[in-house]
Amino acid sequence: MSASITDTHREVLRALADTVVPSIPHADDPTGFWAISGTDLRVDAALETALSAMPEAQRAGLLGLLDGLHAHGFVEATVELREQIIDGVGLLGAPAAGAMNALVSLALAFGYAGPDPQTGTNPMWAGFGYPGAPDIEPGDGGFATFVPGTPVIEADVCVIGSGAGGGLIAGVLAGTGLDVVVLEAGGNHHEADFSGLELPAFQQLFWQGGPTPTADFNVTLLAGATVGGGPTVNWSNCLRTPDHVRRQWAEEFGLPGVDGPDFDRHLDAVWTRLGVTADCSDLNGPHERMRDGADELGWKFTKLSRNAAPDAYCPDTAGYIGLGDRSGAKLDVRRTYLADAVAAGARVITGCTARRVLSENGCATGVSASYVHPVTGAVSELTVHAPRVVVSCGSLESPALLLRSGIGGPAVGQNLHLHPVVATLALHDEPQRGWWGAPMTAMVDEFADVEDGHGFLIQGVQWSNSLIAGGMSRSSNRELKETMAQLENAAWFVGIPRDRGCGRVSIDQDGNTVVHYDVTDEVDVRNEQRSIETQIRLHAASGAREIIPFAGTTMRWRHGDDLEEFIDFMKNVPLGAGGHRVFSAHQMSSCRMGVDPQTSVADVWGELHDTAGVYIGDASALPTATGVNPMISTMAMAHRTADAILRTVQGSVQDSVAEPVAQ
Numbered sequence: 001m002s003a004s005i006t007d008t009h010r011e012v013l014r015a016l017a018d019t020v021v022p023s024i025p026h027a028d029d030p031t032g033f034w035a036i037s038g039t040d041l042r043v044d045a046a047l048e049t050a051l052s053a054m055p056e057a058q059r060a061g062l063l064g065l066l067d068g069l070h071a072h073g074f075v076e077a078t079v080e081l082r083e084q085i086i087d088g089v090g091l092l093g094a095p096a097a098g099a100m101n102a103l104v105s106l107a108l109a110f111g112y113a114g115p116d117p118q119t120g121t122n123p124m125w126a127g128f129g130y131p132g133a134p135d136i137e138p139g140d141g142g143f144a145t146f147v148p149g150t151p152v153i154e155a156d157v158c159v160i161g162s163g164a165g166g167g168l169i170a171g172v173l174a175g176t177g178l179d180v181v182v183l184e185a186g187g188n189h190h191e192a193d194f195s196g197l198e199l200p201a202f203q204q205l206f207w208q209g210g211p212t213p214t215a216d217f218n219v220t221l222l223a224g225a226t227v228g229g230g231p232t233v234n235w236s237n238c239l240r241t242p243d244h245v246r247r248q249w250a251e252e253f254g255l256p257g258v259d260g261p262d263f264d265r266h267l268d269a270v271w272t273r274l275g276v277t278a279d280c281s282d283l284n285g286p287h288e289r290m291r292d293g294a295d296e297l298g299w300k301f302t303k304l305s306r307n308a309a310p311d312a313y314c315p316d317t318a319g320y321i322g323l324g325d326r327s328g329a330k331l332d333v334r335r336t337y338l339a340d341a342v343a344a345g346a347r348v349i350t351g352c353t354a355r356r357v358l359s360e361n362g363c364a365t366g367v368s369a370s371y372v373h374p375v376t377g378a379v380s381e382l383t384v385h386a387p388r389v390v391v392s393c394g395s396l397e398s399p400a401l402l403l404r405s406g407i408g409g410p411a412v413g414q415n416l417h418l419h420p421v422v423a424t425l426a427l428h429d430e431p432q433r434g435w436w437g438a439p440m441t442a443m444v445d446e447f448a449d450v451e452d453g454h455g456f457l458i459q460g461v462q463w464s465n466s467l468i469a470g471g472m473s474r475s476s477n478r479e480l481k482e483t484m485a486q487l488e489n490a491a492w493f494v495g496i497p498r499d500r501g502c503g504r505v506s507i508d509q510d511g512n513t514v515v516h517y518d519v520t521d522e523v524d525v526r527n528e529q530r531s532i533e534t535q536i537r538l539h540a541a542s543g544a545r546e547i548i549p550f551a552g553t554t555m556r557w558r559h560g561d562d563l564e565e566f567i568d569f570m571k572n573v574p575l576g577a578g579g580h581r582v583f584s585a586h587q588m589s590s591c592r593m594g595v596d597p598q599t600s601v602a603d604v605w606g607e608l609h610d611t612a613g614v615y616i617g618d619a620s621a622l623p624t625a626t627g628v629n630p631m632i633s634t635m636a637m638a639h640r641t642a643d644a645i646l647r648t649v650q651g652s653v654q655d656s657v658a659e660p661v662a663q
């Protein structure tokens with residue numbers, strides 16, 4: 001029987017809304033920021049809508065939690081007592097804490113980031129100077145997708161997923177005259193659809209509708225799920241694969257040529273087609289503070305290049321590119337390789353989710369998918385017959401597809417790397433306006449390789465009212481509101497570690513992705529602790545007056561407090577559920593390449609060990625974490641795989657390995 005929402009649940013939702021966004025009497029309240037409460041913002045109604053839309057099991061769990069809160073007198077309790085009840089749930093173990101945290105984070109997201117559907121703004125924003133969505137004409141961009149007229153279609157190659165890897169492979173292969181069909185589960189969204197509003201963008205463009213916890217609640221995952229995949233919503237920082245990582249891929253995993261000029265050629269090709277430039281990387285306030293801190297401490301600070309068109313770039317709107325770049329300045333996969341594919345005759349089918357890769361006698365024969373008609377919404381089955389299939393669903397969904405298909409061998413879903421990120425925020429005396437300028441235009445790379453080829457980068461981050469409100473440490477929701485009032489003065493950093501340990505992707509009984517990830521590898525734990533310390537020292541050295549971790553703690557540092565004590569305390573807070581909030585936008589390696597079919601899924605050219613004609617063409621093929629933002633590495637490897645596919649079309653791979661490297 002489906003769990004439905006009752007009046008009792010509604011009472012709890014109203015109480016919860018007014019607890020997490022309290023109305024606070026304030027003498028000086030010109031915008032109404034202090035007086036507005038959660039129910040004024042209709043947070044309770046938004047929560048009800050969200051609960052109604054959730055999968056049955058998830059909804060039942062959260063409604064059970066609401067029943068529990070009601071039984072503990074949550075509705076009648078004072079705001080202070082309600083906060084204690086919420087904290088008490090956190091002590092009941094990771095699942096209860098995770099569910100409570102999910103509900104509170106959702107309520108905070110609706111309160112501080114949810115736009116009024118009529119106006120597209122939120123009355124809270126004026127209280128902290130957030131301008132809301134930029135009022136700009138959409139740039140050009142976009143293409144028509146193919147609407148299949150029959151339930152079975154034929155192709156030379158079927159590419160599943162149109163993101164960094166899949167979009168590239170489709171563009172390269174279609175450019176040679178092959179008949180390419182691309183299946184993309186997400187929608188066909190382009191510049192004119194990008195609202196610049198956070199919560200609608202999550203719903204429209206992101207995997208699972210936005211930030212999603214792993215099954216163990218240790219990591220919050222972010223991934224693109226729209227035409228063009230991750231690059232449509234990513235932060236466009238471009239870094240080449242580090243040399244020591246390339247050497248490891250060649251020496252430990254046996255990938256020919258990745259440590260030499262052949263892979264340089266693939267990196268160069270991608271760099272050029274994406275128009276990567278150093279000319280669109282203005283430093284915003286948070287990046288300037290990062291630079292100041294690095295200067296003060298004598299640490300290396302490096303400006304970053306981005307895939308952006310200088311003639312369309314405008315720093316006033318670049319702060320929103322993580323919500324889909326309405327300006328059209330971002331040269332993402334949609335606007336480059338995927339557009340090339342369409343121009344060369346490839347058929348891109350959106351709203352089309354691959355269910356199984358089809359094979360016979362160990363050879364690819366095609367793909368079975370479910371398709372939602374873009375106009376009627378009718379759902380139908382679609383089969384693509386193709387002798388070559390490229391699996392490029394991203395590192396969370398590619399293994400699930402292989403597991404549903406019963407191919408790929410024992411390593412499918414193992415070795416998932418996430419670059420598990422920890423974050424900190426600092427308040428300064430002066431406005432920083434973190435929503436101005438592109439999200440990642442510089443980094444501190446002093447500690448990129450501090451142990452065993454592993455280390456971490458400190459970078460800037462896309463502005464997000466919802467993630468900031470939901471994630472920051474606080475002793476009460478009153479303190480949270482007081483901090484939110486000062487967000488214009490905030491600088492927040494993330495530390496991106498190259499993880500040596502890994503998690504795994506499996507599937508549930510319905511074939512859906514389930515992700516587990518623990519930060520327990522000893523090198524990773526040390527690097528996370530170093531990252532936390534480094535971020536805190538950077539903030540302090542750049543003149544911060546308050547440092548706020550993203551963790552389930554009430555601890556903060558304020559100017560005058562003992563910095564060393566704070567660092568020691570924060571280094572000892574656990575990583576994951578209940579402790580430091582850990583985020584990941586970089587999923588990799590869950591269908592990795594290598595020589596050994598027991599420990600890798602694809603061979604050294606990207607073709608499955610156990611199924612000829614099926615290739616892994618996304619970040620899941622990378623043998624290890626890259627240690628740098630992985631778009632360029634993913635695309636360069638996909639470029640190499642596209643070459644390998646072409647060689648099998650034209651002759652044998654072995655013959656072409658000996659070919660002189662093209663310049």
Ligand SMILES: Cc1cc2nc3c(=O)[nH]c(=O)nc-3n(C[C@H](O)[C@H](O)[C@H](O)COP(=O)(O)OP(=O)(O)OC[C@H]3O[C@@H](n4cnc5c(N)ncnc54)[C@H](O)[C@@H]3O)c2cc1C
Nearest residue numbers: 161163164165185229230234235236237354618619629631
């Ligand atoms: C918020 C964010 C910011 C980032 N910032 C940067 C950055 O600044 N620089 C950088 O280098 N990297 C960045 N990244 C990472 C980078 O975007 C990813 O590493 C890259 O996109 C991964 O490419 P991929 O091909 O593996 O998967 P994706 O690009 O994620 O593409 C996978 C596609 O497959 C589709 N799909 C999934 N399942 C199915 C199915 N069953 N059937 C059909 N289609 C399916 C998805 O909808 C998606 O469109 C960021 C990522 C995110 C999420």
